[in-house]
Amino acid sequence: MREDSPFGDFLDNLAGYRNVDIILDRILLRSRELCLAEAGTIFLLEGEDLIFAYTHNDRLFPVENAYRHIYAGTRLPLSHDSLAGHCALTRKALNIPNVRRIPKIAPYSFNDAFDKKSGFRTVSMLMIPMLKRGGGLLGVMQLINAQGDTGRVRSFSPRMERLTGLLTKEAAQTLENSRDRQQSLRRLLRVLHLHDPSESGKHAERTAALAVLLYYQWAQKQGQDAEQMRRYADELHPAVLLHDLGKIGVRPELLGKPATLTETESVALAEHCRLGAELMADAGNELSELARDTALLHHQRWDQGGPDIPLCARLAAIADAFDALVRPRAHAAALALDDAAALIRNQAGQAFDPELAECLGEMQDVIEKIYQRFEEE
Numbered sequence: 001m002r003e004d005s006p007f008g009d010f011l012d013n014l015a016g017y018r019n020v021d022i023i024l025d026r027i028l029l030r031s032r033e034l035c036l037a038e039a040g041t042i043f044l045l046e047g048e049d050l051i052f053a054y055t056h057n058d059r060l061f062p063v064e065n066a067y068r069h070i071y072a073g074t075r076l077p078l079s080h081d082s083l084a085g086h087c088a089l090t091r092k093a094l095n096i097p098n099v100r101r102i103p104k105i106a107p108y109s110f111n112d113a114f115d116k117k118s119g120f121r122t123v124s125m126l127m128i129p130m131l132k133r134g135g136g137l138l139g140v141m142q143l144i145n146a147q148g149d150t151g152r153v154r155s156f157s158p159r160m161e162r163l164t165g166l167l168t169k170e171a172a173q174t175l176e177n178s179r180d181r182q183q184s185l186r187r188l189l190r191v192l193h194l195h196d197p198s199e200s201g202k203h204a205e206r207t208a209a210l211a212v213l214l215y216y217q218w219a220q221k222q223g224q225d226a227e228q229m230r231r232y233a234d235e236l237h238p239a240v241l242l243h244d245l246g247k248i249g250v251r252p253e254l255l256g257k258p259a260t261l262t263e264t265e266s267v268a269l270a271e272h273c274r275l276g277a278e279l280m281a282d283a284g285n286e287l288s289e290l291a292r293d294t295a296l297l298h299h300q301r302w303d304q305g306g307p308d309i310p311l312c313a314r315l316a317a318i319a320d321a322f323d324a325l326v327r328p329r330a331h332a333a334a335l336a337l338d339d340a341a342a343l344i345r346n347q348a349g350q351a352f353d354p355e356l357a358e359c360l361g362e363m364q365d366v367i368e369k370i371y372q373r374f375e376e377e
């Protein structure tokens with residue numbers, strides 16, 4: 001079937017990724033190319049809400065910086081009031097030539113809050129429902145401002161509507177698989193939470209998000225190739241998400257304890273690295289070598305290994321330590337986000353990779369968004 005598709009090469013490339021964010025980025029970019037759309041956003045269904053999941057906006061930021069906006073986090077209730085909500089509920093495309101001329105009798109209206117805040121001007125919009133094979137709703141893609149020949153905004157043509165509809169339909173399976181995979185990983189975190197109630201799973205989410213964005217920040221400065229960056233991030237995210245999984249093999253009374261462990265207890269706790277690495281080694285090809293290295297070495301100091309420590313473990317070490325500093329602990333007050341970043345930078349070249357520690361200081365905006373998105377209850 002794929003041979004018949006006008007999107008064959010695109011779909012083959014897409015199927016090589018497993019990370020939801022990367023898959024959304026690819027789908028959004030290809031859809032925007034089809035329509036010459038200036039901007040676009042994908043919302044995914046989470047419970048009863050549509051969650052803002054990915055966005056591009058050529059007017060406001062370069063596409064290679066889109067990762068900085070992943071966690072910007074708007075939540076829309078699934079209702080007919082919003083354009084995305086209406087599209088989600090009817091599961092039909094919605095093509096609006098001019099959002100400021102929506103008839104009063106329409107159930108939905110255009111929310112101009114984002115335009116007002118950013119100075120962007122939305123004119124035409126195309127909303128495409130993203131459905132699973134079985135018909136269930138995955139989310140909604142909204143494309144904004146189709147560009148005409150003269151650079152003026154035009155409306156989305158029926159052909160654009162048909163092509164993006166076909167593309168999202170054919171890409172749905174890959175997206176659905178990646179969402180399922182994400183759910184399985186989160187299920188493992190819930191198992192860990194049952195064993196260690198001090199660990200909600202949010203620490204793992206924040207550490208993984210932080211490590212990936214820190215990686216992008218660093219890799220961009222190195223001038224790394226975008227495809228190569230995506231491939232690495234695709235494996236890095238699940239690896240860091242499961243960095244503490246070995247705690248499942250540590251006695252519960254040692255976990256979530258203040259820093260008054262005896263020497264023997266500390267050694268027992270440190271075992272979670274080796275145990276985690278063993279778990280990953282068994283996982284076959286589903287989880288990569290990165291997951292094993294990350295579990296084994298995420299507490300390794302820079303001055304005890306330097307560049308010989310795999311990059312994934314150096315990234316996880318900073319993200320993990322940062323998150324420990326900013327959460328309230330039994331033996332110390334939580335630090336403000338910028339104080340924690342400063343403290344990490346003070347340890348550059350000692351506990352942490354100096355290049356990565358410096359990159360952390362350049363990410364204040366995205367760090368704040370991550371902490372809003374994965375707030376502790």
Ligand SMILES: [Fe+2]
Nearest residue numbers: 243244298299
């Ligand atoms: Fe750990």
Ligand SMILES: [Fe+2]
Nearest residue numbers: 207243244320
């Ligand atoms: Fe950790």
